[in-house]
Amino acid sequence: MTTSTPTSPRALAWARRRQSFARSWAAYRAQRTGMIGLVLLGAIVILAICTPVIIDESALSVTQATGGRMAPPSAEFPLGTDEVGRSILALTLWGSRLSLLIGLTATVVAIVIGTAVGVTSGHVGGWYGWFALRISDWFMVLPSLVVAIALLAVLGRSMGTTILVIALVSWSGTTRLVRAQTLTVQNRPYLERARALGAGHWHQMTKHILPNVLPLVLASATLLVPSAILMESSLAWLGLGDPNVVSWGSILNRASDNGAVSAHAWWYLLPPGLAILLVVLAFMMCGRALEAVFNPRLRGEPA
Amino acid sequence: MDKVLTARDLRVEFGLPGGRTARAVDGVDLDVAPGEIVALAGESGCGKTTLARTLLGLERATGGEVAFGGTPLGRSTKALKAFRRHVQLVLQDPSGALNPRHTVYDAVAEGLRIHGITDDEPGRVADALARAGLRPPERFFLAYPHELSGGQRQRVVIAGALVLEPSILVADEPVASLDASVRGEILSLLLRLKEDAGLGALVITHDLGLAWSIADRIAIMYLGRIVEQGPVEQVLTDPQHPYTRALVSVLPDSPVAEPIVLAGELPDASKIPGGCRFRPRCQEVASGSALAVLGQCEGEDPVLGSGAHAVACHLVHARMAA
Incomplete structure (x- = not known):
């Protein structure tokens, strides 16, 4: 029950939304690993965004490289150099931008496809639902790396195709999750009430099913990024x-192509490898915490 | 006759695995007019809820027709939508009937938004809440369902139906999930809506006491068919059909002297007995008092007679003819 006298219902509805966001935030904050992941992720993202300010793009140029060939870490090159004398630190920091960009974009595309197919197949059902489910099953059982390699070979190598291919091989898991949740919400009496009020499929899906599915989608998206x-x-x-x-x-690819392993050039292999590990870990920590916030069953509370 | 919700020979069948068919509603005639409350009573599984869902167009009739104001209910989305402004639903469990993520305001305004009624939305919502007995309505605008009591939630559901200014409400066990103390309030709300606003209601219940206290007319349903129908005082003080007599006999202060316990279970809707569907459980058949009409009971489906107090029983028909 509210105590204040409302000015406009819409403004106050936003106030209630802020309140429920604050509740979720408090539940998230209570989870230590989630907070560690969030801080880690924040630091990585800020670093990636600020990279052009810290290091000039010319540091990536093969022709303008100043360092020695696979030189070990020194004062000038804190993480050593690669086979043409570029700073590994610069490469790793610039690489973070692309890895995060591709990871996030591909996830967004996969989530949009997965949610759309999941909600419609669960809600509409029938012939279409069966067909959509079979398609997503098909994508789920295909070995994703093999399919991705084959698709890239056909579509050509570029950032756009990489994003598309990653999205294509990873949307089906979201579809399953969303479909299952849709089927649960589908049978709630409030959907019956909405139908009796005259609601069409679009209204039912956008006003009732989607809001109940989105929190889970958000949590699964965070787990899909890594x-x-x-x-x-x-x-x-x-x-x-x-x-x-x-x-x-691509840094790791160059490292192995140019014999970094036999040259014992650990500084060439470790920075990008550890960076991948850190980002994946940070996203996983955030995702697990979000899952626990939005799925009360994981918190051991009645829904 | 202009705003009467009518069902004529309404049939709803469901296909079951193995090619069997369940006849959930099997030839029902029913009228609900504005300004009257009709109770629909019967055992669980007799088809009450299916009948209600079909009357609302939520279930597709396999035979017969539902009409409002003389116009048969269309199949197109547009026709159904127009129909739904006039006939609204109140569900049994108010906790489930409200989306937990929507505020009371959103829940009540939903109908307006669906039907594209945009003028004075807050005013209409406030008015509907006030008519449903939530006063002052502004205090409830931003509450979430879980912050309300069961009775308040049911009032919100009723307000959500009232906001479209319907002429008929279909209420499926509207108080079954509420505390005894709140039941009276919700029932008197329905009565007040009938008297003040001329609202008609079809109240589905298994509780004859409840029907007695609010309904003008009552229809007793058995296995997909109405077996007795009439003014509530007549039907409950002078029950004619053996099934109604059995239901009434177990009430306190019953006009039927001996409590009658029916033999057996309600048969499966996919195996409706031939002849009179109540015959296998009928106490009159079992005691032998229906010997004179037994041939008819076994061979013919009794017809619900016309008239204010109508009964579908061969024995009653024979007695009346005599």
Whole structure:
């Protein structure tokens, strides 16, 4: 019950939304790993955004490289240099931009496809629902890396195709999750009430089903980002990345192509590898915490 | 006759696995006019809820028709939408009937938004809440369902129906999930809406006492068919159909002297007995007092007679003819 006298219902509805956001935030804050992940993630994102300010893009140029060939860490190059004398630190920091960008964009695309297919297949059902489910099953059982390699080979190597391919191989899990939640919400009496009020499918899906599905989608999206980043790194490491840009995977690809392992050039392999590990870890921590906030069953509370 | 909700020979069948068909509603005639409350009573599983859902157009009739104001209920989305401004639903469990993520304001305004009624939305919502007995309405605008009591939630559901200014409410067990102390309030709300606003209501219940206290007319349903229908005082003080007599006999202060316990279970709706569907459980058949009409009971489906107090029973028909 509210105590204040309302000015406009819409403004006050926003006030209530802020309140419920504050409640979720408090539940999230109570989870230590989630907070560690969030701080870590914040630091990485800020670093990635600020990289052009810290290090000039010319540091990535092969022709303007100043360092020695695979030189170990020194005062001038804190993380050593690669086979043409570029700073590994500069490469890793610039690589973070691309890895995060591809990871996030691919996740957004995958989530949009997955949610749309999941909600419609669960709500509409029938022939369409069966068909959509079979398609998503098909994508789920295909070995994603193999499909991604095949698609990239056909579509050509560029950032856009990489994003598209990663999204294509990872939307089906979200579809499953969203469909299951849709079917649960579908049978709630308030949907019956909405139908009796005269609501069409669009109203039911956008006003009732989607708001009940979105929190879970958000949590699963956070868990999808690290796998998208890993997939991008794997593809780039296999030499299927965009050749014109630097990502963590492509650094590792160059390192192994140029014999960094036999040269014992650990400074060439470890920074991008650890960066991938850190980002994946940070996203996982945030995702798990979000899942616990939005799925009360994981918190051990009645829903 | 202009705003009467009518069902004529309404049938709803469901296909079951194995090619069987369940006849949930099997030839029902029913009228609900504005300004009257009709109670629909019967055991669980007799098809009451299916009948209500069909009357609202939520379930597709396989035979017969539902009409409002003489116009048969169309199948198109547009026709159904127009129909739903006139006939509204109140569900049994108010906790489930409200989306937990919507405020009271959003829940009540939902109908207006669906029907594109945009003028004076806050005023209409406040008015509906006030008519449903939530006063002052502004205090409830931003409450979430979980912050309200069961009775208040049911009032919100009723307000959500009233906001469209319907002429008929279909209420499926409107108080079954509420505390005894709140039941009276919700029932008197329905009575007040009938008297003040001329609202008609079809109240589905298994509780004859409840029907007695609020309804003008009552229809007793058995296995998908109405077996007795009439003014509530007549039907409950002078029950004619053996099934109604059995239901009434177990009430306190019953006009039927001996409590009658029916034999057996309610048959499956996919195996409706031939002849009179109540015959296998009928106490008159079992005691032998229906011997004279037994042939008819076994062979013919009794017809619900016309008239204010109508009964679908061969024995009653024979007695009346005699």
